[in-house]
Amino acid sequence: MSRIGEEPGASDDRAATDAAFTALLEDSAEDLYERAPCGYLSTLMDGTIARINTTLLDWLGLDRSSVVGRMRFTDLLTVGGKLYHETHFAPLLRMQGEVHGIALEMKTGGAGRLPVLVSSVIRHGSGGEALLIRTTVTDASDRRAYEIELLRRREEAERARTEAEQARVEAERARAQAEAALRQAETDRQRLAEALTALQRSLVPSSLPTVPGLEAAVYYHTASPDRLGGDFYDLFPVGGGRWAFFLGDVCGKGPEAASLTSLTRYTLRAAALHDPEPAAALATLNAVLHEHYAAAGDPRYCTAVFGLLEPAGDDGRVEVRVASGGHPPSLVLRADGSTGFLPTPGGLLVGILPEAPFTTARTVLDPGDTLLLYTDGLTEARTGPTRESLFGDDALLAFAADRAPAGAHAVIDALTALLKGFGDGLDDDTALLALGVPATRPSTDPSTNP
């Protein structure tokens, strides 16, 4: 047994090992059977227990005398174990002659149960006939506990996954709802903006008409894009070569002011078709507003200038008659460079009294003359840090005087630039309307020329 090159002393170790093996061989086979770390039992082919080791008896809390020759293997099993034994274990054993590692449950003392792994082999006689069944039983408590724990963990993981999935679905639904709400809000906002735009368009003309022999220009500013303007103006023909115009400012802001503006504009247009005389048109408006609002206990009013343009001779001159209801006086920029207000004293706010006096002022626009109408958004624009620092009538007069003579577009352009310079100071609606007779005109019929 010695190998070449083996160190001295190695043979001594081998001798010690052999002695240990000898001691093991002298161990009692009977004791090994009885106290092995697994259960042993042998049964007859009908299952009657012929022999059983102490280990298994101890596990099951049974007494040998009550078991051997008295109980069958299946008597040791739980109901579920019996069932599984009948349906799987026994048929497999008969068919294969052996089965290995089948999980069953055995009854222990009291109501306890012991999970076990069972292996069996059939021992045959010399003639090949089946004699008995040898069975080993291994305690599988730990493995079962491990499996249960594994199962519990898997269930927990599954539950957590399900909860996470539910949370994800909830979050998705909430997100979808938020998006839908956002879309709805955007749609509503869009619709409101469209409605406001449509309503705003009904308050002022989308563009000025072309008036023969006259240059007309307009500027219209609403203090906020979302806010409907309280200022209004219009320019329209009333027959006989005459044109009517008006410009004004209603009290208040927002939708209620807009409905007043709308009523005012269409009342003035209808009144002018009936009688275009400025004082008559304002009197009609006054009666309508007073009846509609003040008589109903909700007084509302506006300021307005109403005017009528009529050709004065064939040299391009235009006669202008204007009446004012509580509105700042119009301004005239003459061709010779002079500038002045066109006073309309005594004109009362439109709509506060059942009968209101309106006085008419008259002037003639020569070629190169321009008439300017404005709302107080211009004269009350703030030019300084305090609310008392207003642009004012005098500054407007001086501004216009510096630019006279000037055509309608030139006046509006200059004032537009001025207003833009006010920046945040322009915090009210502002409307400007300029009507001028062009300075240089061909000597043809004025009514056929733009």
Add this chain to the structure above:
Amino acid sequence: MSLTISHRDTSTGPVLHVAGDLDYEHAPDLRRHLDTLALHEHQCLVVDLSGLEFCDSSGITALLAARRHAHASGADIVLAAVPANTLRVLALVGLDQVFTIRADGADPG
């Protein structure tokens, strides 16, 4: 800036002393005060504006409301001691012809 309204009764009717700002923010104060103001027929409501520092279109509307309130009770209304700038606005909108305007703010008696 604010609006102060003081109220005293005289033999001819109540006198309201309106001082401060009669603007969009404060004009409703005057209107509320008017709602609780008892006026009798043939009385005269005097609105003393000597302390008025600012008046915009909301203030004008409130003064018109005072006029309406007085007339509804069969009473008269007088604006007293109207500051120059407010007087100019009243003239511009024709209200100097509608209101009785008295130059001084002295007690009517």
